[in-house]
Amino acid sequence: MGRLTAIVIGSAAGGAFPQWNCRCPVCQLAWAGDPRVRPRTQASLALSADGENWTLLNASPDLGAQIRATRALHPRGEIRGSPIGAVVLTGGEIDQIAGLLHLRESAPFALYATAATHAAVASNAMYAALNAVTRRAVGPGEKFSLPGGIEAELFTVPGKLPLYLEGENPEIGAESAANVGVEISANGARLIFIPGAAAVTNALMTRLSRADAVLFDGTLFTDDEMIRSKTGAKTGRRMGHMPIDGDGGTLNALAGLHARRIFVHINNTNPILIDGSPERKRVNDKGWEVAEDGMEIVL
Numbered sequence: 001m002g003r004l005t006a007i008v009i010g011s012a013a014g015g016a017f018p019q020w021n022c023r024c025p026v027c028q029l030a031w032a033g034d035p036r037v038r039p040r041t042q043a044s045l046a047l048s049a050d051g052e053n054w055t056l057l058n059a060s061p062d063l064g065a066q067i068r069a070t071r072a073l074h075p076r077g078e079i080r081g082s083p084i085g086a087v088v089l090t091g092g093e094i095d096q097i098a099g100l101l102h103l104r105e106s107a108p109f110a111l112y113a114t115a116a117t118h119a120a121v122a123s124n125a126m127y128a129a130l131n132a133v134t135r136r137a138v139g140p141g142e143k144f145s146l147p148g149g150i151e152a153e154l155f156t157v158p159g160k161l162p163l164y165l166e167g168e169n170p171e172i173g174a175e176s177a178a179n180v181g182v183e184i185s186a187n188g189a190r191l192i193f194i195p196g197a198a199a200v201t202n203a204l205m206t207r208l209s210r211a212d213a214v215l216f217d218g219t220l221f222t223d224d225e226m227i228r229s230k231t232g233a234k235t236g237r238r239m240g241h242m243p244i245d246g247d248g249g250t251l252n253a254l255a256g257l258h259a260r261r262i263f264v265h266i267n268n269t270n271p272i273l274i275d276g277s278p279e280r281k282r283v284n285d286k287g288w289e290v291a292e293d294g295m296e297i298v299l
Helices: 025-031 063-069 094-103 115-122 125-129 202-208 278-285
Strands: 005-010 044-048 054-057 084-088 109-113 133-137 143-146 150-156 180-186 189-194 213-217 260-264 288-290 296-298
Touching (some): 084 094, 094 115
Parallel strands (some): 084 109, 109 133, 189 213
Antiparallel strands (some): 044 054, 143 150, 150 180
């Protein structure tokens, strides 16, 4: 029997790190080649329970480069073929779905998402180019099987609609099928992936307490980080992301968690990207790791 293996093929938030048009203090280090920071692509996870069949959690705009950088995802078998048999989406944000267009060359795969996310994808005519995809709608709380002996379940997480759908007065922190997490079970191991969370509810904490590993929203270190760095006008909570630090932040909210804890979906402004920074030390001292591209988790 194999072990559940997860490869972080992308660990950054939308725009990646360094972001192409950004000279915030953290991005400046990357542009200068500072060894304390390492470039990161946009967040996605590859999973396998048998080492042969792989599932992607989200399909970032960087997916083509991520596949080329990950040997386990290279083509095999016939002239055309791929070990990627399924993709599971946690929402319809651009950095979660744009990479699907990298999978349009007639290699069959199944696409799992809520009906709301499928509708967001289907509303864009470009995705009709996915001519070998089987679209499967699954509701929160509904268990489904993935290739290679993996069982999965989607569950609602406080958040918001994708930016391009949110309108003038979006509801922030609501639980709906527009923003979900994924619970993965295989070979006696349990992993949870939540790239976007506006808050931690009691029900979510109960679910997380059953996991062996949790990859959780690490977008911003402080709620006003983008305002202070002059890279944006919104707080993290307004964007549907709870901050890592501060009152109601992740470090406090998940302090009682005993699973392996890893921050993922990290914005380019976030100082936890800097090895040796006070913010990195703070999260490490609290038992958290910071995801980077190529990180492998074996459970």
